[in-house]
Amino acid sequence: MPDAGAGRPSRSTRSPRVSRPPAQERDDPRLGPPVPADIDLPDPDDPPFETRPRHSRGDAVPTLGNDQLARIFYEIGDMMELKGELPFKAGAYRRAADSIAHSPTDIVRAYREGGPPSLVGVGRAIDEKLAELADTGRMRYHERLRREVPPSLVSLLNVPGLGPRTVAELWSKLRIENLADLAAAARDGRLRKIRGISERTEQRILEGLRELEERPPERLRLGQASQIAERLAAMLDAAPDVQRTYVAGSLRRRRETIGDLDLLAESADAGSVIERFASHPVVERVTARGSYRATIRLLRGPQVDLMVMPPGRAGTYLVHFTGSAAHNVRLRELARDRGWSLSEHGFVRLDDEGRPVIVGGGGGAEPRTFETEAEVYDFLGLPFIEPELREDRGEIEAARSGRLPDLIDLESIRGDCHTHSDWSDGHVSMERMAETGRRRGYSYMVLTDHSRSLTIARGLTPERVEEQRPIIAALNERFAHEEAEGRMPKGAHPGGFRLLHGCELEITVDGRLDYPDELLARYDVVVASLHVGRKQPRKQLMERYMTALRSPHVDILAHPSGRKIGIREDLDLDWETFYRVAAETGTLLEINGSDERLDLDDRRARVARDAGCMLTIDSDAHYLGEFDNMAWGVSLARRSWIEKRDVANALPRDEFQRLVAEKPHRV
DNA sequence: GCCGTTTTCGGCCCGACTGTTTTCAGTCG
Numbered sequence: 001m002p003d004a005g006a007g008r009p010s011r012s013t014r015s016p017r018v019s020r021p022p023a024q025e026r027d028d029p030r031l032g033p034p035v036p037a038d039i040d041l042p043d044p045d046d047p048p049f050e051t052r053p054r055h056s057r058g059d060a061v062p063t064l065g066n067d068q069l070a071r072i073f074y075e076i077g078d079m080m081e082l083k084g085e086l087p088f089k090a091g092a093y094r095r096a097a098d099s100i101a102h103s104p105t106d107i108v109r110a111y112r113e114g115g116p117p118s119l120v121g122v123g124r125a126i127d128e129k130l131a132e133l134a135d136t137g138r139m140r141y142h143e144r145l146r147r148e149v150p151p152s153l154v155s156l157l158n159v160p161g162l163g164p165r166t167v168a169e170l171w172s173k174l175r176i177e178n179l180a181d182l183a184a185a186a187r188d189g190r191l192r193k194i195r196g197i198s199e200r201t202e203q204r205i206l207e208g209l210r211e212l213e214e215r216p217p218e219r220l221r222l223g224q225a226s227q228i229a230e231r232l233a234a235m236l237d238a239a240p241d242v243q244r245t246y247v248a249g250s251l252r253r254r255r256e257t258i259g260d261l262d263l264l265a266e267s268a269d270a271g272s273v274i275e276r277f278a279s280h281p282v283v284e285r286v287t288a289r290g291s292y293r294a295t296i297r298l299l300r301g302p303q304v305d306l307m308v309m310p311p312g313r314a315g316t317y318l319v320h321f322t323g324s325a326a327h328n329v330r331l332r333e334l335a336r337d338r339g340w341s342l343s344e345h346g347f348v349r350l351d352d353e354g355r356p357v358i359v360g361g362g363g364g365a366e367p368r369t370f371e372t373e374a375e376v377y378d379f380l381g382l383p384f385i386e387p388e389l390r391e392d393r394g395e396i397e398a399a400r401s402g403r404l405p406d407l408i409d410l411e412s413i414r415g416d417c418h419t420h421s422d423w424s425d426g427h428v429s430m431e432r433m434a435e436t437g438r439r440r441g442y443s444y445m446v447l448t449d450h451s452r453s454l455t456i457a458r459g460l461t462p463e464r465v466e467e468q469r470p471i472i473a474a475l476n477e478r479f480a481h482e483e484a485e486g487r488m489p490k491g492a493h494p495g496g497f498r499l500l501h502g503c504e505l506e507i508t509v510d511g512r513l514d515y516p517d518e519l520l521a522r523y524d525v526v527v528a529s530l531h532v533g534r535k536q537p538r539k540q541l542m543e544r545y546m547t548a549l550r551s552p553h554v555d556i557l558a559h560p561s562g563r564k565i566g567i568r569e570d571l572d573l574d575w576e577t578f579y580r581v582a583a584e585t586g587t588l589l590e591i592n593g594s595d596e597r598l599d600l601d602d603r604r605a606r607v608a609r610d611a612g613c614m615l616t617i618d619s620d621a622h623y624l625g626e627f628d629n630m631a632w633g634v635s636l637a638r639r640s641w642i643e644k645r646d647v648a649n650a651l652p653r654d655e656f657q658r659l660v661a662e663k664p665h666r667v
Numbered sequence: 668g669c670c671g672t673t674t675t676c677g678g679c680c681c682g683a684c685t686g687t688t689t690t691c692a693g694t695c696g
Contacts, residue, residue, distance in 0.1 A: 086668085087679095088668070088669085088678090088679060089668050089669095090668090091668085091669095091679080092668035092669055092679095093668075095668090095669080096668085096669090120669095121669065121670095122668095123668060123669045123670075124668090125668060125669090126668070126669085160694095160695095161685090161694070161695090162694085163693055163694050163695085164693090164694095165692080165693060165694090166693075166694090195687095196687065196688095196692080196693080197686095198686075198687070200686085201685095201686075201687090249696095260696090262696090287684095288683080288684050288695085289684085290683060290684060291683095292683095293684085295684090295695090295696090305696075320681090320682095321696090325680095325696075328680075328681085329679095329680050329681090330680095331680090332680040332681065333679085333680070335680090336680075341680085341681075342680080342681080343680085343681050344681085345681095345682085
């Protein structure tokens with residue numbers, strides 16, 4: 001490439017633009033804040049590392065999970081930026097961290113076994129650092145950085161409005177190392193000594209600190225986020241000058257938790273839409289406000305970004321505000337390869353020097369716009385990519401090579417395999433539960449009240465289980481009768497509906513199944529799960545799960561990780577073994593659609609499927625409203641690249657029952 | 668630091684908004 005040329009705007013003189021997602025925006029919310037106070041790092045004064053051959057690793061070397069590895073690399077990215085290193089280097093560490101966080105393989109284990117996975121964004125330098133972490137549980141480079149840059153400095157990046165440049169400045173000029181220092185300096189009026197910080201900015205920093213303390217960034221569950229977004233969208237839609245409102249962002253991608261909401265409104269009068277939005281009584285604070293976009297904070301609610309777009313050109317806007325940052329970067333690179341610059345406003349033609357081609361005398365480049373997203377992807381030479389896939393986890397490559405998955409959808413679900421009635425801890429009678437499932441168009445539903453030992457959920461004694469049978473039989477008789485007479489309720493499946501008798505079988509603390517085999521054998525479907533003794537060591541937990549997986553009577557293993565989002569951590573399991581045995585025995589693994597569980601999560605569901613497991617997607621409904629959980633479960637499955645053929649309850653009733661009946665022959 | 672149907676060097680995505688500034692840097696999404 002020849003000299004860049006005099007007239008060309010040199011890229012190197014432009015301000016560095018490396019995205020630094022705040023911790024709560026990073027792809028895995030469980031990664032937590034960037035200050036890993038809880039990472040068990042050795043004292044820097046420790047004796048130098050021993051280097052031992054890979055195979056001789058003992059238990060003394062801590063085993064780091066992918067999440068912990070990723071946290072280390074995110075922190076390196078932050079620290080490098082604070083040190084003022086080349087922005088692209090910091091970006092490279094973050095990209096590697098993203099790759100690590102989403103890798104389906106246990107990276108440390110793979111390194112120790114001598115077969116490190118090939119990860120996008122991991123080249124020689126980072127590969128060596130991963131090897132060192134796998135071998136020794138430590139990384140000298142990271143430890144050196146932590147000596148050079150106080151780790152607490154990273155926490156300052158969480159203060160709204162403070163970025164790496166300012167934080168570095170505060171550190172070098174005022175020796176501010178942590179939030180307490182910052183607060184003290186702001187109160188004393190010392191911050192305004194820094195160039196670019198006025199008294200007003202100082203006040204804003206104090207406000208930011210107060211807010212951080214009083215209301216730490218909280219992520220919403222899907223159900224909560226969805227409700228708020230729909231209400232706001234309806235409010236916007238009600239205005240005559242708004243043609244249509246779209247919900248975009250991570251909610252449209254159906255991430256498991258949502259940080260802020262992104263709304264798009266189609267209107268020819270952006271000014272008045274923004275004006276109404278920003279002055280609405282539900283708005284606590286307007287963070288930013290322009291001629292056609294605004295960022296506000298809702299009263300007791302999340303941050304909301306609204307963008308108003310001209311009618312008839314939603315395509316690039318929707319693409320821009322739906323894809324993850326990484327997905328969008330890939331699309332813009334693709335566009336650039338084809339001689340176009342892509343932004344939310346559309347495509348702008350680039351000349352040979354990479355400058356936008358100015359068309360007409362207006363002085364601006366008129367972008368090429370599209371009405372739909374499909375046209376945008378088509379313009380880039382790609383088939384339509386479903387929102388749930390837009391995370392840069394291989395979907396671009398799959399799209400280019402025509403290997404995008406044919407994702408499962410809600411309409412394909414034929415039955416719900418995990419529901420509760422008021423016989424145990426549900427709140428609705430068996431009849432109403434069944435009737436609701438029937439009217440939703442299912443052809444079957446499994447009633448799975450809890451087993452006896454789970455007394456907190458009013459688990460059923462074998463006697464109570466027997467009492468359920470005639471009630472279920474009578475219901476099915478009525479359904480059959482009505483079907484024969486053609487008296488089906490609105491929405492019912494034309495092939496008829498049956499309530500199947502199941503249970504949610506507790507795997508007890510001492511590793512037994514909660515009912516005797518003779519009783520289990522009489523159920524249509526047995527769903528096993530574990531609610532107690534969650535803190536047991538991995539070996540014991542695995543033994544309990546193995547008992548269930550190898551039982552000829554257990555058909556489905558429910559919410560395998562046992563997590564509750566933001567409340568309870570995952571069980572400590574050997575997942576590889578778990579998937580292998582589930583696949584061998586033909587035990588179905590559940591994607592639990594409750595938005596506080598979403599378990600298996602999107603990474604695990606994909607790995608499980610790839611390991612040969614068949615899945616179910618269930619609502620775990622305890623109330624009528626919770627039948628809607630099925631939609632969350634399905635979107636999780638879609639994020640996991642799951643297809644219809646991977647999902648047992650997308651099978652017609654007879655095939656599903658045949659599949660379940662095969663289990664005893666496989667163990 | 669990574670990466671390559673513009674390969675081993677020279678690039679690396681795009682724009683809005685804010686604040687303090689007289690033309691732009693920093694932050695954010």
